[in-house]
Amino acid sequence: MRSRIIKLKLKQIFAIAKKNMKIYYFEPPVLIFGLLFPAFLFLAFYQGRQMPIDDLFPGLLGIIFFFGGSSVGPFIVPWETRTKTLERVLCAPISVSVLILGDIVGGFIFGVIFSSLILIIGMLFFEITIKSMVLLLLAIFISAFCFASLGTIFSALPTDKPSNVMMLSNLIRLPIIFISGVFVPINQLSSMAKLVAPLSPVTYVTDLMRYLLMQESYFSVTLNFTILSIFSIILFSLSVYFHRKTLLKRI
């Protein structure tokens, strides 16, 4: 009986993720905030400095992983409230945590595909050597999950206007980028910045990338992975917690 229910839950998570991929991956706001936004951010930053572009890669990847992973999640639930598809799903034998996990997996796969594509393109055009392919994949996976969970938290805002959620998510995502020391290595940050940088998960992703691409990092690899795992668990739990509070108010 228990194993049958677990099997059912896995099928449901997969079904929801697949549906999300078909519907949301090509929505203009997802593409704008997932793709164009990091590109502009990078260009804006690159313009002002006389730095070798290679030094900017780790930070750029941090931003791309961050925006890529968290760009699908904010939309799904508000959009489905608005289009009135949510109630039908809730009639099925499904729990809130499975529904949210399905949304997170949708964002996760987007993040993984998107990050990998950028990396592959980067490798084609620039001389990039990667210290460990396995660690790189692991880093992509964990950051995609972590940021997809974060993106899905935003969608717990009980509104049926995706633009409201977009506003909230950018209000939170932009400051996170700015405290994360993405283009300046942590050891070169001011002492004030050094204090806040560890609060952002992007800091650890960027630090990992620095290790993988430039063989130097501020934290140890194990510490980076451990903290990212802790962030993932916390953000996932918060996401389920908030949606449990607000999901039924949307009907």
Added chain:
Amino acid sequence: MQNIIRVENLTKKYEELIAVNDISFSVEKGDIFGFLGPNGAGKTTTVRMLTGVFPSDNGEIYLAGYNLKDNPFQAKQKIGVVPELANAYLDLTALENILFMANLYGLLGSKVEKKAEELLNTFNLEDRMNDKVKKFSKGMQQRVIICMALINDPEIIFLDEPTSGLDVESRRLIKNIILELNDKGKTIFLTTHNINEANSLCNKIAIINKGKIAAINTPENLKRTIKSSQSIRVSFDKDIAFKFKDWDVVNKVKKEGDKYRIYTDTPDELIFKLTNLARNHKTKIRSINTLDPSLEDVFIKLTGGDKT
């Protein structure tokens, strides 16, 4: 007969408003059960609790023998739902929509794909099954939503105002579908504020008003409960402006086209008076019938309002 739906002391509040107030009822297997009530009576709220969309504040629900609170997974496998304001995913095709639902019930693979295609066939959508639903008319979308409700082969089917906003043809199709499903042994829980629909489809009707069940019975028995709503429909050869209401045998008068509908407790006395009246006005009665109370009369009497 077996009670396939059993509801005990069901209550739901929205802050101060008691939308559903301590209702209990049961539905027998094979029934087409009508849940009839005016706007805001609490129909949709009840359906949402019965289908597990949200929990009740109080009370128990049993679906096909399973307690919805204790065994939500088993109970929900037994039901199919067409919610009041639901949509299919507009960016998915008709087939994808149905298969997505199937997946949520754990159904995968070629067998269920075949079943989905069969369903689309029955609903005359086979040519359009690979088109996105956003290209469909409202009636076609509603058919897709019904297919989505049937893919898990449910024993009980909940339909919340399934024909509202549809044209005559789509309505007729959906009515036929309901009858066919019932023929195959499915129990139907039909929410409606359309009295004719309830009268022509349902073999049992609950009338709900302000969160309470006002009456529950077969349509014919319901009509029998309100004797006082007997009426006479009469028309005269020439129009006589007469205040029928002034007669003390008359309860109420309604003008229906060129006819008058006069409600009374004593039809024979009224007929006598009407014949005299015609003679006094030097005219003839063109037509006259006595009418039994209609379901509409029952509805109006019990809900104290007009039909919506």
